[in-house]
Amino acid sequence: MTRQMREEILLDRAAFLEAAHSNEEGLNIDEFLSFRHPEHSHATLLNMVQDIFDKLDDNGDDSLTLQEFVSLKQDDVVSNGPKMSEEMWKKERRREFEDVIDADKNGKVTRQELVMYSDPKNPSHALMEAKSLMEGADTNGDGKLSLAEVLAHKQLFLGSKMVDITKNFHDEF
Secondary structure: HHHHHHHHHHHHHHHHHHHHHOOOOOOOHHHHHHHHHHHHOOHHHHHHHHHHHHOOOOOOOOOOOOOHHHHHHHHHOOOOOOOHHEEEEEEEEHHHHHHHHOOOOEEOOHHHHHHHOOOOOOOHHHHHHHHHHHHOOOOOOOOOHHHHHHHHHHHHHOOOOOOOOHHHOOOOO
């Protein structure tokens, strides 16, 4: 057995034990869903938000300022694939904070706002994916996609979560 496979088994075992609240020998239906689809588990979502606050809330006031939020390092979020320049990364985090996460526009993000934003069922994720597709394929800049533009950028669309829905689930697909 390879080292990578042993590590994956250990991670799966840890996730299983984390999900097994009622009996560590087996999972009930809710625990199984939490184990296989942690992104849809409210407890997992709350833990993720807690981790973000632990990492970024420098002054401990239980809210995130723009400065605290943009201090998030790209390497902590993007493990593989292409990376932006540091300047572009911070610009995108600033836009995300101001336009999407800070719902009441008071310059601070509360736990509730971050939970709402982080929820994979939040429509803002589909909107961001659609904007990304438009930016990548609208070569003439008219705000509309022609058939020629879509066909010219078919790999962009075929690799999208909006087209290949298995990308929204698990890496075993």
